[in-house]
Amino acid sequence: xxxxxxxxxxxxxxxxxxxxxxEWTINQLLNYETNLYSTIKSLIIFSFQLISISIGYFLxxxxxxxxxxxxxxxxxxxxxxxxxxxxxxxxxxQDLESSxxxxxPKKYKDLTRxxxxxxxxxxxxxxFGFNDSNHTFKNEHGKRIAIxxxxxxWGDAVPDSVIWTKKLETKFVENGYxxxxxxxxxxxxxxxxxxxxxxxxxNLFQFDYLIFSFVNNDPVMDSSYHxxxxxxxxxxxxxxxxxxxxVFPNTISFCLDLSNNFLSSYSDYGYHxxxxxxxxxxxNLKKYSLLLQNIKQYCDEREIEFLFVMTPENHNPIIDVxxxxxxxxxNQNKIPYLNLFxxxxxxxxxxxxxxxxxxxxxxxxxxxxxTVYANSIYNFFIxxxxxxx
Numbered sequence: 001x002x003x004x005x006x007x008x009x010x011x012x013x014x015x016x017x018x019x020x021x022x023e024w025t026i027n028q029l030l031n032y033e034t035n036l037y038s039t040i041k042s043l044i045i046f047s048f049q050l051i052s053i054s055i056g057y058f059l060x061x062x063x064x065x066x067x068x069x070x071x072x073x074x075x076x077x078x079x080x081x082x083x084x085x086x087x088x089x090x091x092x093x094q095d096l097e098s099s100x101x102x103x104x105p106k107k108y109k110d111l112t113r114x115x116x117x118x119x120x121x122x123x124x125x126x127x128f129g130f131n132d133s134n135h136t137f138k139n140e141h142g143k144r145i146a147i148x149x150x151x152x153x154w155g156d157a158v159p160d161s162v163i164w165t166k167k168l169e170t171k172f173v174e175n176g177y178x179x180x181x182x183x184x185x186x187x188x189x190x191x192x193x194x195x196x197x198x199x200x201x202x203n204l205f206q207f208d209y210l211i212f213s214f215v216n217n218d219p220v221m222d223s224s225y226h227x228x229x230x231x232x233x234x235x236x237x238x239x240x241x242x243x244x245x246x247v248f249p250n251t252i253s254f255c256l257d258l259s260n261n262f263l264s265s266y267s268d269y270g271y272h273x274x275x276x277x278x279x280x281x282x283x284n285l286k287k288y289s290l291l292l293q294n295i296k297q298y299c300d301e302r303e304i305e306f307l308f309v310m311t312p313e314n315h316n317p318i319i320d321v322x323x324x325x326x327x328x329x330x331n332q333n334k335i336p337y338l339n340l341f342x343x344x345x346x347x348x349x350x351x352x353x354x355x356x357x358x359x360x361x362x363x364x365x366x367x368x369x370x371t372v373y374a375n376s377i378y379n380f381f382i383x384x385x386x387x388x389x
Contacts, residue, residue, distance in 0.1 A: 005063065007059050007060070007062075007063040007064060007066065007067055008059070008060050008063070010056075010059050010067075011055075011056040011057065011058070011059030011060030011061075011066075012056065012060065013056070014052045014053070014055045014056030014059065015052070015053055015056035015057065015060070016056075017052055017056075018048070018049040018050075018051075018052035018053045018056065019049075021045065021048060021049055021052070055070060058070070081248055081251055082248075084248075084251050084254070085248045085249075085250055085251045088105070088250035088251060088254055089250055096108075096354075096360050097352070097354055098354060099314075099316075099352055099353035099354045101257075101354075102257065102258065102261060103253060103254045103257035103258060104253065104257060104360070104361045105249075105250055105253060105361075106245065106249035106250060106252070106253040107249070108359065108360040108361035109253065109361045109362075111157075111359045111360070111361060111362075112156070112157040112358070112359060112361055112362045115157055115158065115159060115359075116156060116157065118160075119131045119154065119155055119156075119160075123154075128184075128197070128201060129186060130154070130183055130184055130185060130186065131154045131155050131163070131183060131185065132165075132182070132183035132184075135180070135182055135205070137204050137205050137206065138206055139180070139205075139206035139207065139208070140180075141178050141179065141180040142177070142178030142179065142387070143177070143178065143179045143180070143208045143209070143386065143387050144179070144180045144181075144182065144205075144206065144207040144208050144209075145168075145179060145180070145181050145182070145207065145208065145209045145210075145211065145381075146182040146184055146202065146205065146207040146209070146210050146211070147165050147181060147182065147183055147184060147185065147210075147211045147213055148184045148185070148189075148194035148197065148198065148202070148210070148211065148212050148213060149165075149183075149184065149185035149189065149194070149211075149212075149213030149215075149311075150185060150186065150187060150188060150189040150190070150194075150213070150215055150217075150218065151185070151186075151187035151188065151189075151215075151364060152164070152185070152213060152215055152311055152313070152364065152365055153165060153183060153184070153185025153213045154183075154185040154186055154187050155185075156187055156358070156362070156364045157358035157359055157361075157362035157364045158358045158359075158364065158365075158366060158367070158370070162358075162366065162367045162370055163183070163370065164311075164365070164370035164371075164373040164374050164377075165181050165183045165185070166181075166183075167370060167371060167373075167374035168181055168373075168374040168377055168378060169181040171374055171375070171378045172378065172387065177387045179387055182205065182207060184197065184202060185213065188225075189218075190217070190218050190219070190220045190221070191212060191214070191218045191219065191288070191291060191292075191295075192220075192221060192291055194212060195291065195294065195295055195298075198210075198298070199298060203302075208305070208386075209305050209306070209307070209381075209386065210299065210304050210305065210306040210307070211306070211307050211308075211309050211377075212295075212306065212307070212308045212309070213309050213311055214308050214309060214310045214311060214326070214337075215311060215313075216275065216279075216312075216319055216322040216323065216326075217271075217275060217279055219279050219280070219284065219285065219288040219326060220278065220279045220284070221284050221287040221288055221291065222278075222284075224274070224278055225274070226269070226270055226271040226273070226274035226275075227263075227268065227269040227270070227273075227274065228260050228263075228269065228270075229256070229259045229260050229263055229269065230256050230259070230260070237256075241256070272318075275322065280322060280325055285325065285329065288326075288329060289329045289332065289333060292329055292330070292333040292335050293333050295335070296333060296334065296335060306336065307336050307337065307338055307380075308330060308335055308336065308337040308338070309337070309338045309340060309373075309377060310323050310326070310327075310337060310338065310339045310340055310341060311340055311365070311373055312340060312341045312344050312365075312369075313356070313363055313364060313365045313369065314344065314348075314353040314356040314357075314363075314365070314369065315341070315344050315345040315348055315349055315353070315356075316353055319341060320341050320345075323339060323341055327339065338376070338377070338380055340372065340373060340376050343372050343376045344369060344372050347372055348368055348369065348372065351368065355368075356368055356369050
């Protein structure tokens, strides 16, 4: 019997590791915290298995020669990655002006994470998880406006001073009006989520007016979300890529953004594909219309004055296309609404969409846009003499 040398042993280890590496094993090790059921992610695991088996077989058969070739290949790849990291760190490689950038440097993505971390701390102290102080159920002010919303209302990627609900309340107070704003926004919430909160917990509060802050992804009537190759909260990023990202932050960010952009162009992955194929499908809009009927009936029966405020993140014409599809449902169901797209377009048309972003890495509405929101809604209430000094 031939004795196994070191190279053969290493080869066997690679082959055995490839066999062990599968979704079931990963789920077992991580207590079922992963979700690797998509074809793309399964394909990635299969690719790792294939590479590991190939390396193992090569080492087992060729021994030292195989090891030297693999080591040379690894060193060449490492040199390439180091050079790519250096190039991507240079200003000319970082596109900070395009409204549809190919990639975004990690240091700018970290801006959003740092801001949202502060919001998370505030939300953790709120009874319902909102980015707001805890309010009493009883209205102790002249007027009280409750605002239901999602990440735009929660303040994703912007400081507290830029959140439009904060600006709106400040504008009322500075002009001598005793108005309190209840910020009922959570990132990822749809109109359905907002309605559920209203009927389950929101009705415990006294308020004089209710606003549903509408964003073009709010009509989603299921738990779906747009597909991406890698999610920051997912297994592949947290367990494999994040450790590498500490050494090569721009390279990882570049590869991830490039992969997701490619899949968005040539598959059903990506945000706009999700909007078109799911959120604004005929079937989903029929369900959304029924939800609007339920909201109107609920509010009418309790004599709640309410308004849907349509909040665009910028003046991109595609947003207006989505808004118009929903406006047809608003009119059909006699839902009161205020479309802020004409205001944003009229006042900010001389700015590029990128200049209206929350920050260089995040397309949520920034300071200029949230100012338009606050001013427009303030004028809406003043014109209708809703508030008193």
